[in-house]
């Protein structure tokens with residue numbers, strides 16, 4: 001298929017229900033929820049604490065399986081066994097707590113993610129490019145990530161997510177621990193990742209500033225998403 005002819009719709013939730021059961025108590029998080037996501041767009045999933053933002057990202061990244069309904073990638077349902085391949089090849093998750101390897105350097109953390117998907121390019125060079133693009137200067141590439149600031153670690157985590165070159169980037173409150181200035185830098189990065197790199201970027205956030213940058217806001221309401229066009 002020619003570029004530009006590619007279908008923009010990349011990910012879809014169809015009638016998804018999900019609940020947690022712990023100590024015999026059931027918490028329904030989603031009930032018959034629908035959502036559609038396109039390439040080249042930035043989405044903000046918003047809602048109060050406990051409303052199901054993290055669960056939504058886990059379902060979209062297929063780290064959790066819907067109890068009812070489906071998650072579709074390019075129009076095809078991701079069935080049980082396909083979830084692992086989908087996770088590895090098509091999605092990147094930026095976790096709220098970064099989940100970096102503290103005893104590896106910034107550069108090594110990014111290289112690891114290319115190794116996992118068997119990228120044959122010059123990994124070191126690519127890792128350095130990505131880190132620089134994220135505003136992590138060369139003097140920090142060889143530092144252990146455990147010694148970097150929160151804002152710097154957040155940027156390394158984003159560089160690592162991009163290294164796989166997956167078409168869907170999921171990020172859980174990526175500016176939650178940052179001051180205003182750093183948050184603005186990260187928000188702008190995500191906007192570019194969607195608009196300039198053509199990725200489908202979905203972030204869970206509390207930030208109204210972030211929501212302003214998004215192409216579409218999905219507000220969690222009554223276990224479903226209400227779409228607000230920006």
Ligand SMILES: Nc1ncnc2c1ncn2[C@@H]1O[C@H](COP(=O)(O)OP(=O)(O)O)[C@@H](O)[C@H]1O
Nearest residue numbers: 020022027029048049050051052053054055056
């Ligand atoms: N592992 C779990 N076991 C039981 N309940 C959970 C678990 N994870 C989340 N929940 C509950 O599910 C609801 C949605 O959680 P979550 O998706 O983390 O919301 P948010 O990210 O919007 O704060 C909350 O009520 C939370 O307490």
Ligand SMILES: [Mg+2]
Nearest residue numbers: 053054055172
């Ligand atoms: Mg959360």
